[in-house]
Amino acid sequence: xxxxxxxxxxxxxxxxxxxxxxLAKLLGISTRIVICDRGPIAGxxxxxxxxxxxVTPDNAQEYALTKTSVxxxxxxxxxxxxxxxxxxxxxxxxxxxxxxxxxxVLHKQFADNGDQADVLDQKQVRxxxxxxxxxxxxxxxxxxxxxxxxxxxxxxxxxxxxxRNPNVIVRANCAVKGIERDGDGISAVxxxxxxxxxxxxxxxxxxxxxxxxxxxGQSRIPIYPRAGNLAITGHHVSPIRTQLLEISYxxxxxxxxxxxxxxxxxxxxxxxxxxxxxxxxxxxxGSTRQFRGRNKEVNRDxxxxxxxxxxxxxxxxAQAPIVRTWVGxxxxxxxxxxxxGPWDPVPGFxxxxxxxxxxxxxxxxTGLLIAQQIAGMTPSVNVAPYLxxxxxx
Amino acid sequence: MSDDRTIEADVGVVGAGPGGMAAATKLAAxxxxxxxxxxxxxxxxxxxxxxxxxxxxxxxxAEPPSHDQGHELxxxxxKQTERNVELIHGATVWDAQPGRLWFEHEGASRLLRCxxxxxxxxxxxxxxxxxxxxxxxxxxxGALQVMIRGFGVVPGKRALVVGSGPLLLPTVxxxxxxxxxxxxxxxxxxxxxxxxxxxxxxLHAARRxxxxxxxKQLSRARVKLQWGWTVFACEGDGRxxxxxxxxxxxxxxxxxxxxxxxxxxxxxxxxGLVPSIEIGLRLGVASQFAATRGGHYxxxxxxQRTAVATVFAVGEICGIGGAEVASAEGELAAASILRxxxxxxxxxxxxxxxxxxxxxxxxxxRAFAPLPGLHELARPDTIVCRCEDITKLAAxxxxxxHGESMRAIKVGCRAGMGPCQARICGPSLQAMAxxxxxxxxxxxxxxxxxxxxxxxxxxxxxx
Ligand SMILES: Cc1cc2nc3c(=O)[nH]c(=O)nc-3n(C[C@H](O)[C@H](O)[C@H](O)COP(=O)(O)OP(=O)(O)OC[C@H]3O[C@@H](n4cnc5c(N)ncnc54)[C@H](O)[C@@H]3O)c2cc1C
Ligand SMILES: Cc1cc2nc3c(=O)[nH]c(=O)nc-3n(C[C@H](O)[C@H](O)[C@H](O)COP(=O)(O)OP(=O)(O)OC[C@H]3O[C@@H](n4cnc5c(N)ncnc54)[C@H](O)[C@@H]3O)c2cc1C
Numbered sequence: 039x040x041x042x043x044x045x046x047x048x049x050x051x052x053x054x055x056x057x058x059x060x061l062a063k064l065l066g067i068s069t070r071i072v073i074c075d076r077g078p079i080a081g082x083x084x085x086x087x088x089x090x091x092x093v094t095p096d097n098a099q100e101y102a103l104t105k106t107s108v109x110x111x112x113x114x115x116x117x118x119x120x121x122x123x124x125x126x127x128x129x130x131x132x133x134x135x136x137x138x139x140x141x142x143v144l145h146k147q148f149a150d151n152g153d154q155a156d157v158l159d160q161k162q163v164r165x166x167x168x169x170x171x172x173x174x175x176x177x178x179x180x181x182x183x184x185x186x187x188x189x190x191x192x193x194x195x196x197x198x199x200x201x202r203n204p205n206v207i208v209r210a211n212c213a214v215k216g217i218e219r220d221g222d223g224i225s226a227v228x229x230x231x232x233x234x235x236x237x238x239x240x241x242x243x244x245x246x247x248x249x250x251x252x253x254x255g256q257s258r259i260p261i262y263p264r265a266g267n268l269a270i271t272g273h274h275v276s277p278i279r280t281q282l283l284e285i286s287y288x289x290x291x292x293x294x295x296x297x298x299x300x301x302x303x304x305x306x307x308x309x310x311x312x313x314x315x316x317x318x319x320x321x322x323x324g325s326t327r328q329f330r331g332r333n334k335e336v337n338r339d340x341x342x343x344x345x346x347x348x349x350x351x352x353x354x355x356a357q358a359p360i361v362r363t364w365v366g367x368x369x370x371x372x373x374x375x376x377x378x379g380p381w382d383p384v385p386g387f388x389x390x391x392x393x394x395x396x397x398x399x400x401x402x403x404t405g406l407l408i409a410q411q412i413a414g415m416t417p418s419v420n421v422a423p424y425l426x427x428x429x430x431x
Numbered sequence: 432m433s434d435d436r437t438i439e440a441d442v443g444v445v446g447a448g449p450g451g452m453a454a455a456t457k458l459a460a461x462x463x464x465x466x467x468x469x470x471x472x473x474x475x476x477x478x479x480x481x482x483x484x485x486x487x488x489x490x491x492x493a494e495p496p497s498h499d500q501g502h503e504l505x506x507x508x509x510k511q512t513e514r515n516v517e518l519i520h521g522a523t524v525w526d527a528q529p530g531r532l533w534f535e536h537e538g539a540s541r542l543l544r545c546x547x548x549x550x551x552x553x554x555x556x557x558x559x560x561x562x563x564x565x566x567x568x569x570x571x572x573g574a575l576q577v578m579i580r581g582f583g584v585v586p587g588k589r590a591l592v593v594g595s596g597p598l599l600l601p602t603v604x605x606x607x608x609x610x611x612x613x614x615x616x617x618x619x620x621x622x623x624x625x626x627x628x629x630x631x632x633x634l635h636a637a638r639r640x641x642x643x644x645x646x647k648q649l650s651r652a653r654v655k656l657q658w659g660w661t662v663f664a665c666e667g668d669g670r671x672x673x674x675x676x677x678x679x680x681x682x683x684x685x686x687x688x689x690x691x692x693x694x695x696x697x698x699x700x701x702x703g704l705v706p707s708i709e710i711g712l713r714l715g716v717a718s719q720f721a722a723t724r725g726g727h728y729x730x731x732x733x734x735q736r737t738a739v740a741t742v743f744a745v746g747e748i749c750g751i752g753g754a755e756v757a758s759a760e761g762e763l764a765a766a767s768i769l770r771x772x773x774x775x776x777x778x779x780x781x782x783x784x785x786x787x788x789x790x791x792x793x794x795x796x797r798a799f800a801p802l803p804g805l806h807e808l809a810r811p812d813t814i815v816c817r818c819e820d821i822t823k824l825a826a827x828x829x830x831x832x833h834g835e836s837m838r839a840i841k842v843g844c845r846a847g848m849g850p851c852q853a854r855i856c857g858p859s860l861q862a863m864a865x866x867x868x869x870x871x872x873x874x875x876x877x878x879x880x881x882x883x884x885x886x887x888x889x890x891x892x893x894x
């Protein structure tokens with residue numbers, strides 16, 4: 039079978055779904071957009087993660103990107119509905135003196151961006167979150183964060199795309215096998231079911247993004263899987279109602295990793311607890327990080343360490359029934375920043391990937407920025423730091 | 432960490448039903464030390480379920496002839512528990528590796544180390560959603576048996592029994608034994624389909640006796656088995672008060688226009704069983720699919736050995752077959768282990784009995800293959816996943832957008848993500864959401880814990 043498309047989006051995770059949504063929104067309804075995933079839509083990392091919508095104030099760049107995106111999420115929920123969205127705010131919890139010292143630093147970062155977070159003492163922390171242990175010395179509360187259920191959100195974005203543009207075609211179980219070239223550019227995408235003639239491709243394959251890049255014979259796109267173990271409780275048992283994370287999480291997650299991601303047996307892994315209330319009254323517990331290739335076996339030791347930390351902060355979680363544990367693979371780019379833009383050596387080839395542990399938060403802005411660039415519009419946020427060009431050798 | 436929470440045995444057995452009991456009894460009689468882990472409060476498993484005090488609940492309850500064997504089995508098993516068998520009841524096995532079984536028991540996290548293990552965790556009910564199936568008073572046949580036999584509760588006054596397959600009859604007699612009036616017993620398969628089971632029953636003396644016994648009980652209570660009928664819907668204010676019943680065609684599709692209303696306060700629905708294979712998958716045992724064996728079942732060799740060294744499997748986990756199959760296979764597994772332990776060669780009669788029981792069960796159950804048309808009983812707004820309150824419509828929409836695999840339906844609408852981990856909805860969900868008439872289902876992806884246990888249990892598990 040052969041067909042044509044104006045744009046083919048490869049990968050139907052949260053990122054590909056958002057790209058499809060904003061393409062449908064910004065381009066005319068005569069634009070034929072095909073999005074294909076080799077498995078279920080939103081069945082890979084975007085179904086194995088947490089849904090913390092996190093504004094990161096580390097610097098003005100990141101703040102602009104994440105804040106814009108988290109704000110877009112609110113609008114998407116109002117416009118599209120159909121997915122769980124809960125503006126819980128986030129508590130950054132301190133335990134040690136070193137943690138305590140991070141509170142004013144983080145507070146200032148929010149302030150420097152013209153935003154505000156509240157420094158809480160031992161008593162105030164428990165007023166916001168009665169489920170916490172009574173000896174948590176302090177915390178920072180940021181009200182702008184929230185929680186979504188990513189798989190349903192991806193579905194809602196694709197349904198929203200199709201509602202705006204009947205020429206949006208969604209194909210699950212349709213793996214891309216190759217890309218045909220026309221000179222420097224692209225002439226077609228070969229899937230397991232058809233050949234789709236197109237000049238424009240968006241590669242949104244998460245940890246598999248480099249595999250699609252390889253089909254073009256380019257230098258390997260530097261994205262590596264970074265494993266995280268998660269546990270979920272049964273319903274109506276969550277002792278907490280706010281998104282919680284250890285403040286030391288920032289040191290641990292948002293710095294570039296000191297470990298070589300290609301040496302998959304060298305990384306003993308790390309953890310900082312992240313606890314998330316679910317709409318059904320369950321509680322999702324993370325979050326560990328380890329480079330060990332595409333291995334999805336739960337690491338009992340790391341899982342236990344995060345359960346232990348969870349119990350330390352929220353003693354009531356000890357008796358909660360755990361119904362399932364699993365591993366998700368974060369798409370870590372070598373400098374820990376996403377790739378959002380054209381891959382210059384191949385005209386028409388775009389990348390939207392490498393969001394590590396912030397892909398859910400950054401999905402709307404990523405979709406918007408890709409669509410704006412493809413449509414020739416001025417991007418709402420400065421994309422320069424995120425252009426894949428930084429990796430073209 | 433090794434402490435009193437870790438125990439050792441020559442053989443660990445999961446499940447104290449007929450399969451597990453038969454294996455344990457024989458192994459212990461030969462001098463091996465056996466630990467049996469079971470979630471229930473007494474030995475017996477599903478079929479010979481007993482009250483905590485060791486009776487079956489209702490003094491006047493009549494028992495089919497096969498239960499004599501069951502009682503013999505329980506007796507000899509319990510005799511062994513005074514010697515070489517330790518039965519740990521109330522034990523939930525939540526993780527397994529060859530040689531190691533992790534379980535939660537009375538709130539403590541414990542580990543059984545064993546040289547061999549026998550998996551006999553049985554089966555669970557296949558649920559077919561229909562409007563009103565979530566009303567209080569509507570139960571699976573299995574849940575009814577647990578109530579009546581395991582807790583001695585009388586579930587109501589007027590019961591309707593619906594479903595398909597050999598479990599219908601014991602459900603009726605248990606209700607009668609508990610003093611409940613059975614207002615109708617509806618078998619969805621047609622009499623002609625069911626006749627295919629006849630040779631298997633007629634040629635097998637024990638099964639023949641059993642069938643006659645059941646039919647006698649039914650006729651004495653004036654309960655007529657109605658072939659080709661099922662429940663279309665249950666209605667009531669806060670709990671079931673009446674059922675709409677009707678005829679179905681040969682594929683199980685409801686024939687609208689044949690409806691009748693029947694007053695009742697209990698509905699027992701038994702549409703067959705599904706092997707409880709999670710523990711086997713976790714251990715890396717291979718599985719196969721056959722609709723007539725209840726779905727995915729574990730693959731074993733002619734001596735009940737799985738391809739994973741030291742792991743044996745018996746009974747429903749190797750395909751639905753009933754108590755006789757389970758106990759015969761349990762004995763065979765024990766013989767295989769004894770031989771591996773340097774004992775005598777396996778008695779060919781033990782092998783022959785296991786094989787002939789399995790053959791008889793297979794040919795009987797071929798007559799009661801799942802009926803795909805029954806999936807049309809549910810309306811678009813009927814809940815199909817009870818844990819997450821997902822409707823048939825939502826499941827269908829998820830399949831249409833996210834893909835037709837079990838996993839796609841799950842991520843597309845959350846069906847199967849709750850505490851039951853798709854044990855209840857899974858077996859019919861995928862076929863229903865995708866109009867799949869072969870009633871196939873993807874192999875579930877098994878994760879720890881195999882059953883819900885506390886965070887503390889996982890955290891403090893001995894290694
Ligand atoms: C444990 C954990 C916790 C996390 N917590 C958070 C959080 O709280 N907040 C947050 O913002 N982020 C979080 N993340 C990060 C977030 O989940 C990811 O960044 C995001 O899901 C990545 O989305 P994606 O669309 O790029 O990848 P994916 O969801 O993996 O999508 C890529 C898709 O490409 C498809 N594909 C691959 N190869 C092909 C091919 N050849 N042809 C067609 N399709 C193909 C795949 O099947 C897949 O569906 C977490 C991640 C993990 C693992
Ligand atoms: C609900 C139900 C009702 C039935 N009613 C009848 C009937 O009336 N007549 C009839 O002929 N057949 C009936 N059967 C079929 C009958 O159960 C089987 O033929 C027979 O009991 C199979 O024996 P088994 O040893 O394979 O498993 P079972 O008898 O099912 O025993 C398995 C045991 O393992 C335990 N177990 C399972 N998983 C775990 C775990 N993870 N940790 C610890 N323990 C675990 C269970 O609690 C159970 O006690 C019924 C089956 C079910 C499921």
